[in-house]
Amino acid sequence: MIITRPRDWSRIKANLAEIGARSVFLVGCGQCATVAHTGGEQELLEAKARFESEGIAVAGWAVGEVACHLGGTRLTTRKHHGELDEADAIVVLACGAGVQTVADSTSKPVFPGLDSVFLGNVIRHGVFEERCQMCGDCVLDLTAGICPVTTCPKGLLNGPCGGMWEGKCEVLTDRDCTHVRIQRRLAEQGRRQTDVLPPKDYSKKLKPGAINLRDGRTTRSGGEGR
Amino acid sequence: MSKLAEALGRGEFVVTGEVSPPLGTDVTAMLASVATLGPSCHALNVTDNQGATLHMASLAAARLVLDAGHEPIFQQTCRDRNRLALQSDLLAAWAIGLENLLVVTGDDPRGGDHPEAKGVFDLDSTQLLEVVSGMNEGRDMIGRELTGKTGFFAGAAAFPEAEPYEAQIVRAKRKVAAGARFVQTQAVFDMDKLARASRDLRAEGASVIAGILLLKSPRVVDFINNKLAGLMVPTHIEQRVRKATDPVSEAIELAREQVAACREVCDGVHIMPLGLDSAVAEILR
Ligand code: SF4
Numbered sequence: 001m002i003i004t005r006p007r008d009w010s011r012i013k014a015n016l017a018e019i020g021a022r023s024v025f026l027v028g029c030g031q032c033a034t035v036a037h038t039g040g041e042q043e044l045l046e047a048k049a050r051f052e053s054e055g056i057a058v059a060g061w062a063v064g065e066v067a068c069h070l071g072g073t074r075l076t077t078r079k080h081h082g083e084l085d086e087a088d089a090i091v092v093l094a095c096g097a098g099v100q101t102v103a104d105s106t107s108k109p110v111f112p113g114l115d116s117v118f119l120g121n122v123i124r125h126g127v128f129e130e131r132c133q134m135c136g137d138c139v140l141d142l143t144a145g146i147c148p149v150t151t152c153p154k155g156l157l158n159g160p161c162g163g164m165w166e167g168k169c170e171v172l173t174d175r176d177c178t179h180v181r182i183q184r185r186l187a188e189q190g191r192r193q194t195d196v197l198p199p200k201d202y203s204k205k206l207k208p209g210a211i212n213l214r215d216g217r218t219t220r221s222g223g224e225g226r
Numbered sequence: 227m228s229k230l231a232e233a234l235g236r237g238e239f240v241v242t243g244e245v246s247p248p249l250g251t252d253v254t255a256m257l258a259s260v261a262t263l264g265p266s267c268h269a270l271n272v273t274d275n276q277g278a279t280l281h282m283a284s285l286a287a288a289r290l291v292l293d294a295g296h297e298p299i300f301q302q303t304c305r306d307r308n309r310l311a312l313q314s315d316l317l318a319a320w321a322i323g324l325e326n327l328l329v330v331t332g333d334d335p336r337g338g339d340h341p342e343a344k345g346v347f348d349l350d351s352t353q354l355l356e357v358v359s360g361m362n363e364g365r366d367m368i369g370r371e372l373t374g375k376t377g378f379f380a381g382a383a384a385f386p387e388a389e390p391y392e393a394q395i396v397r398a399k400r401k402v403a404a405g406a407r408f409v410q411t412q413a414v415f416d417m418d419k420l421a422r423a424s425r426d427l428r429a430e431g432a433s434v435i436a437g438i439l440l441l442k443s444p445r446v447v448d449f450i451n452n453k454l455a456g457l458m459v460p461t462h463i464e465q466r467v468r469k470a471t472d473p474v475s476e477a478i479e480l481a482r483e484q485v486a487a488c489r490e491v492c493d494g495v496h497i498m499p500l501g502l503d504s505a506v507a508e509i510l511r
């Protein structure tokens with residue numbers, strides 16, 4: 001899931017002040033931001049109280065099913081069009097994809113209420129860790145299911161680097177070195193280590209990614225005409 | 227041809243030193259260091275933004291060492307440049323007469339003076355050594371023919387004291403297979419561990435140059451143990467430094483003993499004087 005965290009409140013207020021907004025409409029997300037406790041119902045109600053205590057009216061709020069789903073978000077904005085009309089701006093408590101989807105669904109100014117930080121594994125309730133950067137060219141088949149691209153702070157495909165000490169990582173000293181873990185797990189599974197992993201093909205991950213199952217294309221540059 | 231390569235080829239016990247380019251454009255201090263260390267050394271490493279802190283480019287500073295009449299080892303880290311920049315710097319280095327090359331991964335920017343910087347690490351040091359080997363044969367990374375090939379005497383770093391040993395040595399051997407003809411080690415304190423790594427790396431065909439660090443004060447020991455990744459001063463040596471009435475002469479004596487021990491097990495020493503440049507000649511005497 002996409003991990004988000006609250007954004008600097010003074011920056012949100014400055015965004016609103018700059019356009020002279022006196023009232024806002026709040027949008028959350030029923031998926032990732034709800035699980036991350038950053039943009040679910042409870043967080044929206046907290047944000048609402050905070051805005052109101054600081055003299056900004058909240059014309060309404062909505063937590064759609066998935067903020068980044070264009071069709072669903074358009075339905076949400078249509079359903080709330082009366083309240084939206086009253087608002088000078090919309091603040092979205094969802095990831096950057098959700099913010100842009102809302103911005104594409106209304107003519108009002110839209111501002112991000114969260115910062116999007118990573119694609120996260122849910123280790124347990126409320127504990128998230130980054131394990132995959134979606135590089136488009138997965139090497140987990142060669143690395144015993146441990147991603148060096150993401151979990152080695154330097155993203156080295158071949159390691160360990162010279163900073164490893166007693167099996168620990170140079171950069172995050174409380175964690176095991178990714179490459180020591182990979183070697184250990186491969187050995188435990190009786191698997192051979194690949195000699196040298198070749199340089200990564202970054203053309204596999206050129207942005208912006210786009211996939212269109214309708215016309216059979218898998219990836220290409222350029223989004224949906226925006 | 228590289229004098230360092232020639233000396234190692236002859237079976238001579240080699241000495242390398244280290245100079246750090248300035249933070250700024252005034253190279254007076256660096257050249258003074260070159261003049262002090264140069265006569266004792268076969269070659270001088272010229273570091274590349276060491277510790278992820280800003281310094282003059284190693285490429286230019288290495289050329290200044292050459293102009294001063296000494297042989298540089300151009301250091302290149304994978305941290306600050308992508309594969310295009312690394313390759314073009316390699317071509318530039320060869321064209322301006324730099325023959326020795328040390329390829330290292332590089333410290334993470336988070337530990338340096340620009341912690342906001344993006345660490346590039348487009349290639350790692352094993353991959354970069356493969357690129358160098360290709361350039362020595364006249365082709366770039368994508369296999370295109372170069373107009374004029376390189377002829378680098380390339381080296382890599384190794385870490386004989388880092389455990390688990392197996393994990394480190396496998397990587398070091400791969401660097402040798404990728405084209406490292408010499409290996410410079412992290413500072414060594416345990417001669418048995420050096421002997422073990424030296425045996426394993428020499429068997430792969432690389433010359434082994436052991437790192438010797440001048441522990442000139444308890445402060446240096448603290449710095450290494452607390453701030454430097456991948457290195458720890460063992461207690462018995464730490465005690466020697468702490469108890470010494472004259473730490474500097476104790477450090478010199480310690481280094482002399484280490485150099486003597488290295489002569490038995492490897493092909494040379496890499497001296498990191500940490501400012502005590504003038505003591506290097508004495509250590510080697
Ligand atoms: S190699 Fe790592 S970053 Fe790339 S797809 Fe696989 S898990 Fe994700």
Ligand code: SF4
Nearest residue numbers: 152161169170177178
């Ligand atoms: S110690 Fe291991 S995980 Fe940490 S940066 Fe070095 S290679 Fe990566």
